[in-house]
Amino acid sequence: MREGVAIRCEEAAGVVCVPDFAAGAVFAEAIRRPLLIRVGKRLRGVFDRIIGASSLVSNAPVLDVREFGWTRLLRDNWEAIRDEALACADASPALASISPDHRAIAPVNKWRSFFLWGYGYSIEENLDRCPVTRSVVAQIPELNSAFFSILAPGTHIPAHRGVTKGLLTCHLGLIVPRDGDARMRVRNRVVRWAEGETLLFDDTYDHEVWNDTAGTRVVLLIQVRRPLRQPGKWIADAFLGIVRRSAFVQEARANLTRWNAALKARDV
Numbered sequence: 001m002r003e004g005v006a007i008r009c010e011e012a013a014g015v016v017c018v019p020d021f022a023a024g025a026v027f028a029e030a031i032r033r034p035l036l037i038r039v040g041k042r043l044r045g046v047f048d049r050i051i052g053a054s055s056l057v058s059n060a061p062v063l064d065v066r067e068f069g070w071t072r073l074l075r076d077n078w079e080a081i082r083d084e085a086l087a088c089a090d091a092s093p094a095l096a097s098i099s100p101d102h103r104a105i106a107p108v109n110k111w112r113s114f115f116l117w118g119y120g121y122s123i124e125e126n127l128d129r130c131p132v133t134r135s136v137v138a139q140i141p142e143l144n145s146a147f148f149s150i151l152a153p154g155t156h157i158p159a160h161r162g163v164t165k166g167l168l169t170c171h172l173g174l175i176v177p178r179d180g181d182a183r184m185r186v187r188n189r190v191v192r193w194a195e196g197e198t199l200l201f202d203d204t205y206d207h208e209v210w211n212d213t214a215g216t217r218v219v220l221l222i223q224v225r226r227p228l229r230q231p232g233k234w235i236a237d238a239f240l241g242i243v244r245r246s247a248f249v250q251e252a253r254a255n256l257t258r259w260n261a262a263l264k265a266r267d268v
Contacts, residue, residue, distance in 0.1 A: 047235055048165040048204055054232020055165075061187040061205040063168065070140045071198040074172040074220065077136050078196040082174040084130040085148045085218050088114045091129075092150055093259050099252040110155040114148040115256060119244045125260055133220070142225035144240070148174075149221045151182075151211040159185075162203030163243060166236025169203045170222040172196075177215030184209045193219060 052059045057067060065071045074081070092114040095106040102111075115123050116130065116137060127134040137146045144167055151157075162169070173193035176182055183192045187205040201207070211217045228236055243249060 044164070047239060051165040051226065051228065051232040051236050054228045054230065056227040056229060057168075059165075059202065061202055061207075062189050062191060063200040063202070065170075065198045065200050068170075068200060071170060071200065073136050073139055074170070074198055074222070075196055077132060078172055078174065080132040081130075081136065081172065081220055082195075082218070084133050085114070085150075085174050085220065088126070088129055088148065089150065089218075091263055092148065093256075098255045098259065099248075101248055105157050105160050107155070110152045111157060112150040112152075114150070115146075116148075117143060117146040118252065118256075119145060119240070119249045121244075121249075121253060123256060123260075137222065140222060140224060142227075143222070144225055145221070145223040147221055149219050151209065151217040153177075153211060153214050153216060155209075155211045157209040159206050159208040161206055164236060164239055165202065165204045166226050166228070166232075166240055167203070167223045168200060168226050170198055170200045170224070172198050172220040172222070174220060175216060175218040177211075177213035177217060179215060180211075180213030182211045182213055182217045193217065 057063065092112040094108045095111045095113045096103045096108050098113065098115070099106075105111075114126060116127050116133065117123065120143075133146075137143060140146075149171075171193060173195045176193045176195050181192075183190055184201075184207060185191075186201045186203075186207040191199055191201070193199065225240070226236065
């Protein structure tokens, strides 16, 4: 990490710890998912094949950012976005505390996140802290989610897959340590972040991440709806509508509300 830049975890000296809701009763038992979501997961392969056949862009694991004009907005404003990410770092909870579905791949305080948008829901109090980022992401067509993704030194996110081929994921590199190897494998391709640069990929391909450095890696993670023709668009929209109303999203929204309330109480 560059000289003079430090990102602290919630437990760092001088920072009052905010309760880790993953340890509370809310997460004591595995969350029951609606029948439609469980069936949807079983049928995901069928859905993804139809969506892929309906895609108006490449189905490759890693896509060409030049085909997505909005990525230039991110690159043109990356330094201001980075500064806002740094200012919010201490208010960024462990992802596992907010989204229990990520517990298997997100060790507590190894992968932290500061959510701005999630499945079409805006987090206004977080957006208010990031006016430049708010303005930029508001111009991204078909936005689904946006958050700062913060990986501690030595973190490994094991292989996993995304929810649906109806989404594409973009990373804007904000802080990329150079004293080791910070990288991501997407299927059989290995890509590396660069500060101020974007990469775009299909997260339904098996992918995993390493931060084999002594510094903290930070990216702005953006998810957008894949450009589609029918019938794939209908299927993707219907599936995302179900996910948006599911416990997967609604539990995370409730946990994020509690986290922000706890931060406010801390600062009183």
